[in-house]
Structure formats: structure tokens, C-alpha cells
Amino acid sequence: MGIIKSDVQFYIPAFGIRVDVVITYDTKDPLAVKFDIDCPCGCNESIPWYVSRDMLFTSLNEKVGLGEVKMFPVKESNFIAFEIVNEEGTSLSYMYADDIKRFLRRTYKLVAMGSEHRFIDFDRLLPA
Numbered sequence: 001m002g003i004i005k006s007d008v009q010f011y012i013p014a015f016g017i018r019v020d021v022v023i024t025y026d027t028k029d030p031l032a033v034k035f036d037i038d039c040p041c042g043c044n045e046s047i048p049w050y051v052s053r054d055m056l057f058t059s060l061n062e063k064v065g066l067g068e069v070k071m072f073p074v075k076e077s078n079f080i081a082f083e084i085v086n087e088e089g090t091s092l093s094y095m096y097a098d099d100i101k102r103f104l105r106r107t108y109k110l111v112a113m114g115s116e117h118r119f120i121d122f123d124r125l126l127p128a
Contacts, residue, residue, distance in 0.1 A: 001027045002110050006103040010037065010082065010093035021095070022046070025053065025107040033107075035082075049084070057104055057113075060097055073097065 004025045009018045022036040033053050036046040051069060058064040059071035059080050070083045079094040 003027070004103070004106045004110060006099065006106075008095055008099045008103075010095055011079075012040070012091070012093050014092065015040065019093070023100075023103055025103070025110070027111055030111050053104070053107060056100060060100065 006023050008021050008023060010021050011018050017040055019040050020038045024034040024036070026032075026034075031052055031054075032050050033056050035049045035051070037049065039045045039047060049069065051065075051071070055064050055069075055071060060073060063070065063072035065071055065083075068084055068086050070081075070085070072081050072083075073079070074081050074094065078097050080097050080100055082093045082095060084091045
């Protein structure tokens with residue numbers, strides 16, 4: 001069992017700012033990656049977003065996502081776009097693809113792609 005964390009930054013072009021983000025992979029939830037996005041208002045809080053590890057991997061090469069969150073590579077650059085669309089509007093951020101590649105390599109050393117099911121505690125998920 002294990003946890004992998006990495007510090008990255010989002011660039012938010014609408015505001016011209018960079019925001020610190022901690023991405024976390026935990027073998028207790030082997031299909032998910034958590035993004036803790038520092039609130040840009042300076043309130044010392046973070047906003048959690050979860051995406052699947054497969055989604056993060058796929059976003060390195062093609063557009064992926066349903067619903068509120070979509071991710072895609074930015075042509076002719078080393079960036080991945082992270083787009084959130086909801087009733088309040090659209091938020092578009094960019095992160096370095098190399099940071100995500102390094103993070104994913106570390107997660108795959110811990111839990112190989114396709115073997116996630118071996119780390120899920122199904123008994124914990126079922127009602128008693």
C-alpha cells in the first residue's frame with residue numbers, strides 16, 4: 001500500500017496567475033487521482049477534484065472527459081488543459097505534461113496499469 005504526492009502548478013490564463021496544486025494517488029483508491037487546488041483567493045483552503053488515473057493518462061494524447069471535467073493536450077506545447085464547466089461558468093487551466101508524466105510513472109510502479117482491481121477492498125465497499 002502507498003501514497004504518492006506531487007506538487008504541480010496550474011496556470012489560469014483568464015486571471016494570468018499560477019496556482020499550486022497537490023496531486024495524490026492512494027492505493028486505497030487505485031482508480032482515482034486527487035487534485036487539491038489551492039484557492040486563488042488567498043483563504044488558505046484547497047478545492048478537491050478527483051479524476052480517474054486512466055483519464056489523466058489519456059489526456060496526454062487526446063481529449064477525454066464527460067460531464068464537468070475535460071482534459072486534453074494543448075497542440076504544439078508541453079501542456080495539458082484542465083477544463084471545468086458547470087452552471088457557474090467555465091474554468092480553463094494548464095499544467096505541464098512532463099509533471100504529469102513523472103507522476104504517472106511513479107503511480108504505475110506502485111500499481112501497474114490494469115491491475116487496479118487487485119487493490120480494491122470490495123468488502124469495505126459493500127453494506128454490512
